[in-house]
Amino acid sequence: LIVLEGIDKTYDMGKAHQVKALVDLTMRVSSGDYIAIMGPSGSGKSTLMNIIGCLDTPTSGNYIFEGREISDCSEDELAHIRNIKIGFVFQVYNLLPRSPALANVELPLIYSGVPRDERKQRATETLTAVGMGERVKHKPSELSGGERQRVAIARALINKPSIILADEPTGNLDTKTSGEIMAIFDRLNEEGNTIIVVTHDPEIAEHTKRLVLLRDGQIQSDEEIKSR
């Protein structure tokens, strides 16, 4: 489904000072994989997720998505991948600050041309599924940290994407609410969807089937999780 080969991502900070966020990274993802990515703060996890999600481009290396090299894709093809095929839960939520939760979750459905009444109904259902049914009218500034995180999760799932990329989706959630979110991801994976979760929490990683460890921009290990 996804092949990353020899991916480098380097930032130039001027005056010969470079940050190598990813170094010669190679990784394959098959359809239906359920992967946890862990590693120290600053090790390159979000950078990797942004490249997989076609939100950022590598400095060098190949990214082949469903058999197609991403750097050859048109802007329309990339927009389709980002908005329809992939659902992305950002580490920093990225919600529209002046829109209520409901409008934020409806946004991807506007892109895919769903009519207004159906949009409102599906957005309400998805918000309810993540425990946010009582907060649909609140703007992001009127929500707690964990509530904003759940709105971001609902928005990522609403277009029923077959690939879900979640960058620390439970960082601001208590244990019970984390468990509810992971139950949603577990069920989506059982239904055949591909899920990649960045997490710092080993208990979250235990829901997945494969653990990729990053360190200093490189893959330290990439192993099946045997305890399941």
Place this chain on the structure above:
Amino acid sequence: LIVLEGIDKTYDMGKAHQVKALVDLTMRVSSGDYIAIMGPSGSGKSTLMNIIGCLDTPTSGNYIFEGREISDCSEDELAHIRNIKIGFVFQVYNLLPRSPALANVELPLIYSGVPRDERKQRATETLTAVGMGERVKHKPSELSGGERQRVAIARALINKPSIILADEPTGNLDTKTSGEIMAIFDRLNEEGNTIIVVTHDPEIAEHTKRLVLLRDGQIQSDEEIKSR
């Protein structure tokens, strides 16, 4: 040191719909306390921290800080409390987006009138203490989630406040880096400072001496942690 009595915080969402974020909350904090606040997402933890930190005012109830009722304080007195007496680590970091990490951490020292060279030196030392010595020139958008969190922590500590309020300071940090941050907080508490940490992680709470559990805006329990 701090007395909260009968604190209510209610948001009016129009059309007779109210959110009661805090309900009749009473709590005392003594100098040198080391408190963890836990509770479900949306239970009122950040709202409580914002009131303790004088960043928000209760709808009703009393807040007595060092013997003085906060609602009687002048704007200057409040600014002194917020900037000198209290160090606040926000759940959403609140860094200046166009300033590098160093300038962000220097900001409280500008408020307290520290000269330029000393500011730069102290900010560099504090950033190094939280593992960010290599990233002092990066702006927030050029930092990872956990790196931004650590810049926010450095900024909260730089004025050597005697009261530290940290709202989920390790939510985006790996286990090792979390341990380094908690070691800093442990040491500051041993030196006599008062520390209140909101967390979803029981391992973080184990560093503290007292656990306050919130649920639906009310204190469910307030107990010493005996395992230490």
